[in-house]
Amino acid sequence: MLYNKVVLAAAAATAVNAQRPSDESICDYYTTALLKENTAENQATLLTLVVNTVVIGNYTEPNVGIKVPGILAPGTVDGEDVNLMPYFSGELATTNRGGNQGVKVNFLDGGAAEPLKKNMPADDDSSNQYFLLTHLYQFFGSLLGCSMQGMSGFDAYMADPSMYEVHKFMNLNLAENTYFIQQVGMAAASFGVAEEDVTTVGMALNSLFNVRCAPPATAVKAQGPQLQSICIDEKTCPLADNADCALYSGQGGNSTTTTTTTPTSSAMPTATGGNGDGGAAEPTSVPGGAAVVHGLGLGALVAAVAAFAL
Structure with missing residues (x-):
């Protein structure tokens, strides 16, 4: 991607105040608002800015002053x-490479x-870093309904369809999984997304990933329903609505209980401030220098947890 040729739209700083048409996906809408043209390359750029911020914290300037x-x-x-x-540094043997136990x-x-x-x-x-990050760009692009994904400039997500299978050896607890969602x-929010929209994405991500024993759900439309529960720890992770733990029986510590429990409100992301004392990267410039509004998740995720792409 030729980031040095990207010019953000002058209206980007006020895009959050606009109303997204119900028939336009989050990815398409914000790509046009921020990068002028809704192309596959620009959609990939949008997802790169979003995901990189989730991973290393604030590194773009300007932003609206929220510490990530x-x-x-x-x-x-x-x-x-x-x-x-x-989990990322290789210290723990938690990566699923197709065997019966995790590897470092x-x-x-x-x-x-x-x-x-x-x-x-x-x-x-x-x-490994290249494949992880590019898969994250592609996966979130699918969740957000990027209509140009799969064309030259932005590859479609074709990696593991089940997020449970990817994460099952990590045995993530509620606090760990919640922290990830809070960073999203x-x-x-750090780029100006409205609080209501941040809450919307939090509710959707919690319902899909931050529960145990969820029935198969579709995260990537082309891959169909898959096991998606990432929160696995029996002691802390709430059971999903219509939980079916038999599907996860004997894997990753899930029990065979089918009681329904609603995730706690503490699993919602916050739009004000960070957790801990930071560790975020020093700011650099966003291509084009305009304030950016990332439509991460938002309304594209609220319609149905089982069908993210609009």
């Missing part, structure tokens, strides 16, 4: 310390934060 630590920085959720870094994989082997500050996934195209919400 990023998922690699330590934090707290409801008084519980959270540190997701070991370093997902920061492509330059860590430095290439992300330059709006890149990694400093090469063969590292704060990243959106």
